Amino acid sequence: MEKIGSSRRQYRLALGLSAMVVVLFFVFSGFSVKTPVRRVLRSISRRELRSSTGIKLIRRQVVMDNGLVRVTFSNPGGDVIGIKYNGIDNLLAIDNEESNRGYWDVVWNKPEEKSINIDRLQGTRFQIIKEDHKQLEISFTKTWRISMNGTTVPLNVDKRYIMLANYSGFYAYATFERLDGWPAVGMDQIRIVYKLRQDKFQFMSVSDDRQRVMPTIGDREKGEKLAYPEAVLLTNPTNSELRGEVDDKYQYSSESKDNKVHGWISSDPPVGFWIITPSSEFRTAGPIKQDLTSHAGPIALSMFTSTHYAGKDLGMEFKEGEAWKKVYGPVSIYLNSVSADKDSLTLWENAKDQMQEEVGQWPYNFPQSEDFVYADKRGSIGGQLFIRDRYMHNKLIWGGFAYVGLAAPGDVGSWQKESKGYQFWTQADKRGYFSITNVLPGNYSLYAWVPGVIGDYKYNDIITIQSGSNMTLDRIVYEPPRNGPTLWEIGIPDRSAAEFYIPDPYPTLMNELYNNHPEKFRQYGLWERYADLYPNKDLTYTVGADDYRKDWFFAQVTRSAANGTYKATTWQVIFTLENEPETGNYTLRLALASATDSELQVRFNNETAKAHFTTGLIGKDNAIARHGIHGLYWLYSIDVPSSLLFKGENKIYFTQSRSINPFQGVMYDYVRLERPPQT
Structure with a gap:
C-alpha cells in the first residue's frame, strides 16, 4: 500500500x-515494572529478560510505538x-x-x-x-x-x-x-x-x-x-x-x-x-x-x-x-x-x-497536563478597527489587514519585547474586522499595527479574558502620530526595509536559492555592496527626483577604511521649500526597521553642527548580518523649528556615528516630514 x-x-x-505499546528499558538490577501491555514489540532486544511481573532490560530506554x-x-x-x-x-x-x-x-x-x-x-x-x-x-x-x-x-x-x-x-x-x-x-x-x-x-x-x-x-x-x-x-x-x-x-x-x-x-x-x-x-x-x-x-x-x-x-x-x-x-x-x-x-x-x-484542531483536546487549557476553558474577543488621520482622510477609514493581538499589559508597542507570557494575534480583514479566538484566561492589553500606517495602537483599558467568554469591543479607532500634513515621505510604513534597494550579491558569495527571489535580502555580504555603490561619498537622496526603490540603500552601514577599521556614514536628504518656512514646528517622523549598536544623529542644513536629535546608542538585533531585513521597530518624532529651514534647497543629514565593525547600522522603515499644524 x-x-x-x-x-x-x-x-x-x-x-x-x-x-x-510502551516498552520500558532499565539498567539490569533485578528491577521490574508491571505494565498492562501483554504483547510487546516483536523487535525488542534479545538481551531482555522476561518474568511474570514485567520486562527486565539492560539498557535504560523508553519506547513508544x-x-x-x-x-x-x-x-x-x-x-x-x-x-x-x-x-x-x-x-x-x-x-x-x-x-x-x-x-x-x-x-x-x-x-x-x-x-x-x-x-x-x-x-x-x-x-x-x-x-x-x-x-x-x-x-x-x-x-x-x-x-x-x-x-x-x-x-x-x-x-x-x-x-x-x-x-x-x-x-x-x-x-x-x-x-x-x-x-x-x-x-x-x-x-x-x-x-x-x-x-x-x-x-x-x-x-x-x-x-x-x-x-x-x-x-x-x-x-x-x-x-x-x-x-x-x-x-x-x-x-x-x-x-x-x-x-x-x-x-x-x-x-x-x-x-x-x-x-x-x-x-x-x-x-x-x-x-x-x-x-x-x-x-x-x-x-x-x-x-x-x-x-x-x-x-x-x-x-x-x-x-x-x-x-x-x-x-x-x-x-x-x-x-x-x-x-x-x-x-x-x-x-x-x-x-x-x-x-x-x-x-x-x-x-x-x-x-x-x-x-x-488547535487547541488540542488530548494533552493530559493540567496546565494545558482546552478550548472550552478559553475565551475570545472581536471588533472592528478604524483609522483616523484628518490630514489624509475626511472620515474614518477601515484598518484593513491590521495585525491585532493580545499580550501582557504594557506600553504602546511593548509586545515586541515581551517574552514571558502568551500572545494571541490575528490579521483583520480588509474592513478592519478581527476575531481573536482560543485565548487563555487572564489580563491583557490589546495592541495593533496596520501595514501602510505609521506607529502602534493600544486599547486604553485592560482586557480580561475569562473561561468561556466571548467579548465584542465597540468600534475602536487608531489615530496614528500626526501633527501636520505630509510635505514628503520616503518608503512604506510596514516595519520592514524590503521596499528599498537590495543590491545583487557578489557572484562569488551567492546562495543560488535567492537568485531572482522575493527575499533577495537573504544573500550574504550585501552590507559590503554599499561601498561599491558609493565609493567616494555617501548616499544622497533628492525628494521628488529619486525613487526609494532604486536610490535608497536598504541599510545605512559603516564604510570600510584602512587597516581593518570602519568609518561612520552620513546620508543626505535634499528637499525644496517653494516658499518661506511656515511659522511653527515641522515634524520629522523617523521609523527604523532595525538597529545594531547604532546611534543615529540628525542635523538640519549644517552637517557640522551639534546634532539636533540623536537616538543614543540603540539596538542589538544584528539583522544586517543575519539577512533579516528588519529587527525591532523604533519610532521617533522630532520637532523641527521652522528657523532651521530655508526657502529653496534644504538638507537633512542622517549620521550613523558608531563604527567599530561592518554590522553596525540601521535599516529605515519610513521617513516623513510634516508641515506645521493647520488650523
Missing part, C-alpha cells in the same frame, strides 16, 4: 486502530534517541551520541555573570501519564533544588510526549515553572533540536519558494569561514553543484506568522520529517518575530524563544523570588512517505495539508 501523508483520517481508513512509528527515549533523561519509520531503523543522526540527537535545551545565565550556560534539561523521573488504545502520553520531569544553584537552570521542567493511534508521528510539549523564592536568572533561548541522518536527509523545505538540496556538516567544515562563524563558503562540497555557494543558517529564518511547517526530505526511501507548529501563542514577541527553522546538519528546530533579531531586549530576566509558569507546545513531529516511483516533493505538499489539519 502506498503511503502519502498520514493524517489520522487517512490512516484509519488504511490500517484501522493499531494497538500502541503505534505500528507506524517507533520512538525511543533515554530514561529518565527524556531525549529522543531513535525514530523508526518506513523501514529506516533510525531517522536521527546515528553517528552522534544518543544525547545529541533529539533534545530540549535552554540558554541561561546568572544575572551577575556574563558567561552563557546551556542546560539540556535532563529528566530525573519518568512516568506514564496515559496509556490506552487511542493514546500514549509519557513524562520526563526535572525538579530543581536549592543545592543545584549555579549548576543548572532554576526551573522545574515537565517534558511530555504524546503518540496517537494511527498518527504518523508524535507530539512534544513541556511545562516550565519557577517557584517563589528561587534565585534570579536570565534565559535567552528555549528550543527543541532534532539532528537527522546526513546519509538520508539532504533536501530541506522551509516554504514553497525556499527549498533546496543542502550541504552537509562536513561540507561546512571543509569550507572557508566568512565574516562570522555561521557563514561558510563551500569550497569542496560532496555535491559539486554547491561549490562556490554560501551557506548560513540565518538565511533560512522565518517570521512566526509564516513558520508553521518546515523540515527535510529523504530521497532513498522517500520520507519526510516535519516540525508542525499549529499555534504561535507560546512564542515570543508577536507575529513578525524572526527565528531559525531548519538548516545544514541536517537539523530541524522548534524555536520557542530566542534573542535572534532582537538582542537582549528580548531575553527573559527573572528577579530573585519571581514565580512563573508557561506551557511550550505541543508541536507535532510529523512523518510521511511515498513509494519510490513518486515525486518526493509531494511530501511537502502533504506536510502543508497536515499542518492545516493541525491548525484546525
Whole structure:
C-alpha cells in the first residue's frame, strides 16, 4: 500500500486502530515494572529478560510505538534517541551520541555573570501519564533544588510526549515553572533540536519558494569561514553543484506568522520529517518575530524563544523570588512517505495539508497536563478597527489587514519585547474586522499595527479574558502620530526595509536559492555592496527626483577604511521649500526597521553642527548580518523649528556615528516630514 501523508483520517481508513505499546528499558538490577501491555514489540532486544511481573532490560530506554512509528527515549533523561519509520531503523543522526540527537535545551545565565550556560534539561523521573488504545502520553520531569544553584537552570521542567493511534508521528510539549523564592536568572533561548541522518536527509523545505538540496556538516567544515562563524563558503562540497555557494543558517529564518511547517526530505526511501507548529501563542514577541527553522546538519528546530533579531531586549530576566509558569507546545513531529516511483516533493505538499489539519484542531483536546487549557476553558474577543488621520482622510477609514493581538499589559508597542507570557494575534480583514479566538484566561492589553500606517495602537483599558467568554469591543479607532500634513515621505510604513534597494550579491558569495527571489535580502555580504555603490561619498537622496526603490540603500552601514577599521556614514536628504518656512514646528517622523549598536544623529542644513536629535546608542538585533531585513521597530518624532529651514534647497543629514565593525547600522522603515499644524 502506498503511503502519502498520514493524517489520522487517512490512516484509519488504511490500517484501522493499531494497538500502541510502551516498552520500558532499565539498567539490569533485578528491577521490574508491571505494565498492562501483554504483547510487546516483536523487535525488542534479545538481551531482555522476561518474568511474570514485567520486562527486565539492560539498557535504560523508553519506547513508544503505534505500528507506524517507533520512538525511543533515554530514561529518565527524556531525549529522543531513535525514530523508526518506513523501514529506516533510525531517522536521527546515528553517528552522534544518543544525547545529541533529539533534545530540549535552554540558554541561561546568572544575572551577575556574563558567561552563557546551556542546560539540556535532563529528566530525573519518568512516568506514564496515559496509556490506552487511542493514546500514549509519557513524562520526563526535572525538579530543581536549592543545592543545584549555579549548576543548572532554576526551573522545574515537565517534558511530555504524546503518540496517537494511527498518527504518523508524535507530539512534544513541556511545562516550565519557577517557584517563589528561587534565585534570579536570565534565559535567552528555549528550543527543541532534532539532528537527522546526513546519509538520508539532504533536501530541506522551509516554504514553497525556499527549498533546496543542502550541504552537509562536513561540507561546512571543509569550507572557508566568512565574516562570522555561521557563514561558510563551500569550497569542496560532496555535491559539486554547491561549490562556490554560501551557506548560513540565518538565511533560512522565518517570521512566526509564516513558520508553521518546515523540515527535510529523504530521497532513498522517500520520507519526510516535519516540525508542525499549529499555534504561535507560546512564542515570543508577536507575529513578525524572526527565528531559525531548519538548516545544514541536517537539523530541524522548534524555536520557542530566542534573542535572534532582537538582542537582549528580548531575553527573559527573572528577579530573585519571581514565580512563573508557561506551557511550550505541543508541536507535532510529523512523518510521511511515498513509494519510490513518486515525486518526493509531494511530501511537502502533504506536510502543508497536515499542518492545516493541525491548525484546525488547535487547541488540542488530548494533552493530559493540567496546565494545558482546552478550548472550552478559553475565551475570545472581536471588533472592528478604524483609522483616523484628518490630514489624509475626511472620515474614518477601515484598518484593513491590521495585525491585532493580545499580550501582557504594557506600553504602546511593548509586545515586541515581551517574552514571558502568551500572545494571541490575528490579521483583520480588509474592513478592519478581527476575531481573536482560543485565548487563555487572564489580563491583557490589546495592541495593533496596520501595514501602510505609521506607529502602534493600544486599547486604553485592560482586557480580561475569562473561561468561556466571548467579548465584542465597540468600534475602536487608531489615530496614528500626526501633527501636520505630509510635505514628503520616503518608503512604506510596514516595519520592514524590503521596499528599498537590495543590491545583487557578489557572484562569488551567492546562495543560488535567492537568485531572482522575493527575499533577495537573504544573500550574504550585501552590507559590503554599499561601498561599491558609493565609493567616494555617501548616499544622497533628492525628494521628488529619486525613487526609494532604486536610490535608497536598504541599510545605512559603516564604510570600510584602512587597516581593518570602519568609518561612520552620513546620508543626505535634499528637499525644496517653494516658499518661506511656515511659522511653527515641522515634524520629522523617523521609523527604523532595525538597529545594531547604532546611534543615529540628525542635523538640519549644517552637517557640522551639534546634532539636533540623536537616538543614543540603540539596538542589538544584528539583522544586517543575519539577512533579516528588519529587527525591532523604533519610532521617533522630532520637532523641527521652522528657523532651521530655508526657502529653496534644504538638507537633512542622517549620521550613523558608531563604527567599530561592518554590522553596525540601521535599516529605515519610513521617513516623513510634516508641515506645521493647520488650523
